[in-house]
Amino acid sequence: MKEIRQEYLTGERALFQGNNLKIYDTIFADGESPLKESHDIELFGSMFQWKYPLWYSKNILAENCTWLEMARAGVWYTDNITVKNAVIEAPKNFRRCHGLVLQKVDLPNAAETLWNCEGVVMEQVTAKGDYFAMNSRDMELHDFMLVGNYSFDGVKNAEIHNAKMLSKDAFWNSENVTVYDSFISGEYLGWNAKNLTLINCTIESLQGMCYIENLVMKNCRLIHTALAFEYSTVDAQIQGKIDSVLNPSGGIIRTDEIGELIIEKDKVDPAKTRIICQKDGKFEGCVCA
Template identity: 50%
Template sequence: MKEILNETLTGERALFQDNELRISGTVFDDGEAPLKHTRYIELSDCTFKSKYFLWYSNFIKLKDCRIDESGCDGMWYTSDVNISDTVIDAPKTFRRSKGISLRNVQFTNSNETLWKCNNIRMYNVKVKGDYLGMDCDGMEISGLELDGDHCFDGARNITVRNSVINSRDAFWNTENVIIYDSTIKGDYFGWNSRNIVLVNCIVESHQGMCYIENLSMRNCKLPNTDLAFEYSTVNADIRGHIDSIKNPTCGIIQASSVGEMILEKDKVDITRTKIICAEKTE
């Protein structure tokens, strides 16, 4: 492979259509699309300040790199991208890409990142920003720390483990989601979704778990959660108290206690839902 060491590259399409490069200690400064239409590129200790730097590129590796805020829209229409130990300050980093592996990556301003992407692996990733992962398909996530609203809207086929997610409107319009050993905080969790499973999770939500078809919760806790399960089909095993439950469509809900049960006969068939708890407090 050709090596490029400790350079500063500027201008439009500095390395356009170059293949099989090993680039280290290099700054991609003023200009756009320096690595557009490239293949088999390895980058280490590089800084990206230019926009659109890896479009239509395949088989890309980044390690110990930094993408500045000015490097927005950085990797679109790319495939087979492996990023590790890297800080990304730019928004809109991935769009319509596939085969993405992120390990020990920090997104400090991830607004509208990972949209319409397929086959994504995320390990020990920290994210700050809204609308992460919209309309993605096939995500394996472990050790995610997310602080940003509207995450994973419209995404499908997701597995999440050992993560902490602070997000309003998280997992809306999703399908086939399994979440293990994680904490989720934010209003309106999971609306308009199908086939959601949570195992050993803590969910804190106002009007959470509503409008879900086939919701399963096993050994979960719902602190500070009210008006839960409205118009949802649910099988929930909750360890602890639920502040209030409102008009589930059908299913079984077990909890240590429920503060208020709002079951309106003119809204739902209340005979289709069974609520089991040790005590009820008004």
């Protein structure tokens, strides 16, 4: 492979259609699309300072690299890309990519990032920004931290481990998502989802887990979570107290205590939901309207 070392590249499409390159300690300064339509590129310790650096590219490795804020919309329509030990300040990164690996990546301005991607592996990634990972699919995340609302909207086939998420409206319209050993705080969690599973998770969510088809919760805790499970079919095992439950569509809820159970017979059939409080074996505080 040809090597490029410690260059300062300017102008539009500086390395257009580059291939079989190892690029070290190089700055891609002003000039759009410096590596557009490139393939088989390895980047080490390099920096992107301007827009659209990697579009329509294939087989990319970027290690110890930096995307500055104006390197926005940085990686679109690119297949088989691995990014390691990176700081990506630019928003709107990673769109319609296939085969994306992010390891030890910090995304402090991750607004509208990771949209419509497929085959995504993320390890030790930290992100801040709204609308993260919209409509992506086939995702596996480990040790993930997010501050940003409306995350994972429309995601399909995702597995998340050891996450901490401060995210209103997370997992809306999602399908086949399983979250393990995580903390999630944000209103309206999971609305309109299908096959959402939460295992060993702690949740804080006003009106969380509503309008869900096949919600499964195993060994979870709900702190300051009210009006949960409205119009959801649910199989839930909750440790501790649930502040209130409203109009579940069906299934079973096991918990230590429910502060208020509201079942409106004109909206749901009470017979379709079984509720068991572990302390006394039965919950009798049903408020029916």
